[in-house]
Amino acid sequence: MQNILIETTLALLYKDSKNDYLRMMKGAAKSIFRPMQPSDFKDAYLSISKDQGRGLVDLIKTNDSKNIVEFGTSFGISTLFLAQGVRGTGGSIITTELIESKAKKAIENFKSAGVNDLVEIRIGDAMETLGNHHTSIDLLLLDGWKDLYLPLFQMLESNYHANTIIYVDNADMKESQAFLKIVSQKNRYNLESKFGGKVVLITKK
Numbered sequence: 319m320q321n322i323l324i325e326t327t328l329a330l331l332y333k334d335s336k337n338d339y340l341r342m343m344k345g346a347a348k349s350i351f352r353p354m355q356p357s358d359f360k361d362a363y364l365s366i367s368k369d370q371g372r373g374l375v376d377l378i379k380t381n382d383s384k385n386i387v388e389f390g391t392s393f394g395i396s397t398l399f400l401a402q403g404v405r406g407t408g409g410s411i412i413t414t415e416l417i418e419s420k421a422k423k424a425i426e427n428f429k430s431a432g433v434n435d436l437v438e439i440r441i442g443d444a445m446e447t448l449g450n451h452h453t454s455i456d457l458l459l460l461d462g463w464k465d466l467y468l469p470l471f472q473m474l475e476s477n478y479h480a481n482t483i484i485y486v487d488n489a490d491m492k493e494s495q496a497f498l499k500i501v502s503q504k505n506r507y508n509l510e511s512k513f514g515g516k517v518v519l520i521t522k523k
């Protein structure tokens with residue numbers, strides 16, 4: 319029953335996100351004369367795919383991940399998959415979103431899906447909202463603005479343990495590639511490509 323609510327909410331959100339291309343174009347048009355800003359995409363989901371979501375659920379269950387941190391909530395699609403995963407492991411999620419209107423919509427979606435007790439959402443810049451995070455992380459999902467992947471990864475690094483997984487979405491983007499190059503040069507991490515390079519999983523050697 320509980321997972322049916324998640325599935326139903328996800329189905330509605332994916333249906334609505336079908337217009338994302340237009341929303342993204344609208345956002346991109348605003349940034350013709352200046353750098354893109356997250357607020358340009360305040361109406362766009364920019365979500366992970368259903369296959370990625372199902373893969374995340376499996377990843378969480380297989381690794382018995384309990385302490386999940388997510389950078390980039392948007393309207394909460396990825397968070398709902400994370401919630402489905404932690405429902406099987408007894409874990410919980412901290413997720414963070416810069417745009418308040420998106421975070422508020424995400425909270426409504428968590429309530430509709432019956433998972434708001436599993437999710438703590440922090441509204442604001444992830445570098446601040448996660449600045450005081452000193453709890454062990456089992457899975458970190460990086461899916462916010464790519465220029466923050468490196469500083470955020472480094473800021474949270476002391477919370478990684480031997481089995482921590484860092485899930486990097488949009489790994490094929492230019493800024494993500496620069497981040498992954500730096501991580502691979504550290505010689506302390508394994509990088510595994512998934513979904514044709516869209517995703518990279520980082521684990522400790």
Ligand SMILES: C[S@@+](CC[C@H](N)C(=O)[O-])C[C@H]1O[C@@H](n2cnc3c(N)ncnc32)[C@H](O)[C@@H]1O
Pocket residue numbers: 356357363364365366389390391392393394395396397414415416417420442443444445461462463466
């Ligand atoms: C690709 S979307 C996230 C999609 C979501 N993970 C999903 O799959 O449903 C990236 C989100 O990161 C948010 N974001 C960008 N910069 C941020 C920051 N500094 N702190 C927190 N969130 C940020 C954006 O507003 C945007 O909603």
